[in-house]
Amino acid sequence: MKATDSSRTPAAWEWHNDMPLENTLRLPARASRALILNRVDPETLEQPEVASWLADPATRIFGGGSNVVFVRSQVERTVRVAASRWWVESEDADQVDLVAEAGLGLDALVRETAARGWFGLEALAEIPGTVGAAPMQNVGAYGVELGDRVRWVDAWDRHEGAVRRLERDACDFRYRDSRFKTESGRWLILRVGLRLSAKPPADWPPTAYPGLAEAVAAWQDKEGRPPAAMSPLAYAQMITRVRLAKLPDWRAGLPGSAGSFFHNPVVSTLRAQALADRWPGMPQFPVEGGIKIPAGWLIEQADLRGYRDGAVGVSERHALVLQHYGGATGETFLRFAEYVRDRVRTLFDIELIVEPECVTD
Ligand SMILES: Cc1cc2nc3c(=O)[nH]c(=O)nc-3n(C[C@H](O)[C@H](O)[C@H](O)COP(=O)(O)OP(=O)(O)OC[C@H]3O[C@@H](n4cnc5c(N)ncnc54)[C@H](O)[C@@H]3O)c2cc1C
Incomplete structure (x- = not known):
């Protein structure tokens, strides 16, 4: 493990041996050796022991383990981004530009931004996994895809050994697909730049998908307010209820x-x-x-x-x-x-x- 200057500052990176690999399928899985990145600045990534670990094609990337099947239970070499800060880059009356690090839970980001009254991510509530994995398959739900909100993605190019910024067009987002998926193994996603809206979209709140019109009507009955008054957080909470009625709770254990x-x-x-x-x-x-x-x-x-x-x-x-x-x-x-x-x-x-x-x- 890298030495730290202060006991309160986490090391920029950590090594773990025989580390359990969490996954929402709850299949047994362990990593013989794992690199955990608590920081994703170039200085950290360019350290020889980190850079050479990332350059090795045998090093596998995992996030929250919600989209993997561990057919093999022992994985030799892995890396996970744990850096999980997010911050606002700029904000005006119309829009908010923010940055989120790859280790942050996507659902946490959805709730934090919705709670601040920003529109754009609320339909993605309750999707498990990390911000870093989300561009990979361009996660989506209820007609919204993460790629719709992405400005850019910063990733470590494992072929070149350097950080690259890919603007949205270069990410090639498609239905459950992206450049990161087609060029699998090349990119370690470090942070994502997103643009959210400070105002509701024209069709607010969206109800085109099965179950949503009923759920909005139920909210209206309970609150006694018109659907247009629904906050992004109330919408995210409604999506959570609709999803949990038909999908297993990924925070719970089995199944x-x-x-x-x-x-x-x-x-x-x-x-x-x-x-x-x-x-x-x-x-x-x-x-x-x-x-x-x-x-x-x-x-x-x-x-x-x-x-x-x-x-x-x-x-x-x-x-x-x-x-x-x-x-x-x-x-x-x-x-x-x-x-x-x-x-x-x-x-x-x-x-x-x-x-x-x-x-x-
Ligand atoms: C109950 C449940 C509901 C779900 N609902 C939805 C849904 O509505 N919509 C949807 O799109 N998906 C859904 N998913 C799938 C899953 O949540 C997403 O695919 C999520 O983005 C996976 O994130 P993760 O951090 O768990 O990634 P992991 O499962 O750990 O990894 C998935 C892939 O991403 C890669 N990866 C992980 N982190 C990085 C990184 N930093 N850089 C580069 N590559 C990386 C891995 O190598 C792997 O190929 C659902 C899953 C569950 C269990």
């Missing part, structure tokens, strides 16, 4: 989950028409590049909603969520996921793609 386990498949318009002819009730949503079909609906039609096989199963409340009830290994879990994919493939000839990162080597 563990990694959230939505599969991407919603996107098929061509022609294929979507053929599927709709064969399955008249199939929900379909036009998106860039084709027609999106909810993977949860496909799993439900395969009669797997609520299906349990020993220590693993499909959630009763949300068919897109695969659960771990305790005692399973990562391999068992992945075999079960393969079984779900097989059933959907047989029924619809659609290939489901696994969303979380599977740690297999």
